[in-house]
Amino acid sequence: MIRQIVYKEVLENLLSLRFVLAVLLTVSLFAICGYVFVNGYGEQSKDFWKKTNENLSALREETDQLYKVAFFKQGIYRKPKPLGLCAEGFEQSLPNLFKVNAFTAELPATKGQANFALPHFSHVDWVLIISLIMSFAALVLTYDNICGEKEDGTLRQTMANTIPRHKVLTGKYAGAMITLAIPLIMGMLVSLIIVISSGGVVIGGGEWLKILMLALVSLLYLSVFVLLGIFVSSRTSHPANAMAILLFLWVVTVILVPSFSRIIFDVVYEEPTEQELQRRLDEAREEIWNNHDRYGRNAGSMSNNLSDPINNPPARARLQNATMDATNQLQQEHHNRCFQQALARRNFASLSPAVIYQRACEAIAGTGINRCAELYEQVGRYGADLKEFIRSRDSEDPVSLHLIGPERNMAYSWRAISHNPVDFDIIPKFRERPITLRQSLKLAVWDIGLLALINLCLFAAAFVSFLKYDVR
Numbered sequence: 001m002i003r004q005i006v007y008k009e010v011l012e013n014l015l016s017l018r019f020v021l022a023v024l025l026t027v028s029l030f031a032i033c034g035y036v037f038v039n040g041y042g043e044q045s046k047d048f049w050k051k052t053n054e055n056l057s058a059l060r061e062e063t064d065q066l067y068k069v070a071f072f073k074q075g076i077y078r079k080p081k082p083l084g085l086c087a088e089g090f091e092q093s094l095p096n097l098f099k100v101n102a103f104t105a106e107l108p109a110t111k112g113q114a115n116f117a118l119p120h121f122s123h124v125d126w127v128l129i130i131s132l133i134m135s136f137a138a139l140v141l142t143y144d145n146i147c148g149e150k151e152d153g154t155l156r157q158t159m160a161n162t163i164p165r166h167k168v169l170t171g172k173y174a175g176a177m178i179t180l181a182i183p184l185i186m187g188m189l190v191s192l193i194i195v196i197s198s199g200g201v202v203i204g205g206g207e208w209l210k211i212l213m214l215a216l217v218s219l220l221y222l223s224v225f226v227l228l229g230i231f232v233s234s235r236t237s238h239p240a241n242a243m244a245i246l247l248f249l250w251v252v253t254v255i256l257v258p259s260f261s262r263i264i265f266d267v268v269y270e271e272p273t274e275q276e277l278q279r280r281l282d283e284a285r286e287e288i289w290n291n292h293d294r295y296g297r298n299a300g301s302m303s304n305n306l307s308d309p310i311n312n313p314p315a316r317a318r319l320q321n322a323t324m325d326a327t328n329q330l331q332q333e334h335h336n337r338c339f340q341q342a343l344a345r346r347n348f349a350s351l352s353p354a355v356i357y358q359r360a361c362e363a364i365a366g367t368g369i370n371r372c373a374e375l376y377e378q379v380g381r382y383g384a385d386l387k388e389f390i391r392s393r394d395s396e397d398p399v400s401l402h403l404i405g406p407e408r409n410m411a412y413s414w415r416a417i418s419h420n421p422v423d424f425d426i427i428p429k430f431r432e433r434p435i436t437l438r439q440s441l442k443l444a445v446w447d448i449g450l451l452a453l454i455n456l457c458l459f460a461a462a463f464v465s466f467l468k469y470d471v472r
Helices: 002-014 017-061 066-071 126-142 147-152 154-159 165-197 205-233 239-268 274-290 313-348 353-365 368-394 408-413 437-467
Strands: 074-077 097-100
Touching: 002 165, 017 074, 017 126, 017 165, 066 368, 066 408, 097 368, 126 165, 126 205, 126 239, 126 353, 147 154, 147 239, 165 205, 165 437, 205 239, 205 353, 205 437, 239 313, 239 353, 274 313, 313 368, 313 408, 353 368, 353 437
Parallel strands: none
Antiparallel strands: 074 097
16 A cells, blocks of 8 residues: 555656756756866866975975975875765865974965866855755655645545555655655766766775765755655645745755854854964973973073084983974864864754755765864874884984984084985875775764654654644
8 A cells, every 4th residue: 555655646746847847957956066076176186186296396306315304394285085076065165285294284274276166166066956955845845745635635535545644654755755866866877977977087986885875865864854844734734834834944944044053153152263372382382491401401502513512412302392292282282172163163053954964975975174184183194104204214324313303403403313315215105095984984973863863753743743634
């Protein structure tokens, strides 16, 4: 019996004008999304490799002396992600430049590059299309699912056959989901065909699994609005009233809540500032230098003549390393505060299923805030690996003082770090490690669980309402 109800619902939807319009609009937007992404991705990739090769060329020029390699600040850029097609994650507004040497990784910065933004198009990705257009289409398909049939008299005829109400509700839900899955899958396939046929975007095996997960999460998100439509339809007697209520709820949950919650959060909570960080850095450095004797005699003094009695190279190195350690710690704390506040701003808007869905998709696709924070950690670990490489090569130079510290004048004047040349090919190079599917699911599990919980609550509400619904 459920199969017959599902068949009836799907057939009626497929023959309706609203379904045809939904398919045309959805598939067209997915096609535009693929076209826009191909053009933007090609420009971003060219710019990324250009900057990366420039950085490596500059590093090669420093290999005539080991200490120069240690102090050279490399510029590392975010690599464009193929799954930005699915969930771009506001990548254009996030920091894209990371500077690092053997002693410190600077805070992420934004480098003005025309190719990292699309000048002719707005932000368009799968998440935007599904969260806005397809969620509204779900309401259009279901707003008259119960009350419309009551008004036509068909619901009374259906219930006259002594069909259990839970089977009728399940059949209507399944029929709506199958109907929505058709434009969703068609749109995704069209978008992927455009992207793959361009030849400029390569999607690996792990990324295909992530795309599959994104499709499942998208269906879970659309299920929220299908159940919401059925619930409201089972609480009203006229389709016009149901549509008005659903339109109001859609505007509030999908548009107003995400926008106003972020505005309220920014007003209520004070964001960490660069001025505050600079003040803390100055205080930490002043405290260390005012007590420099704790690091050894004459730690605060230095003469370029190594034989000068005021010089104490080991004490000087301890002082400089303590200063750099304090700087790195404060920068890490500042970065963590900014990251946590960015996450809190998103969590503040969690009343909206659209925000929950977006967070889950960004976590699965490996884009957005989480990716930026992960990349900064990888850059920091690369700096530590580079320092160990410098230490290892320096230990082979009998002339060096073997004092690996962040003061360039000490490394140059005293030969605190080796001045011997180093082979460019053996120097560690930064390579971003992509977030695996397992890591992505771990990041997204709470949001997926929250969407599932919303579905369960709405299904229970729709079920109870339909049990009490007067079909006459």
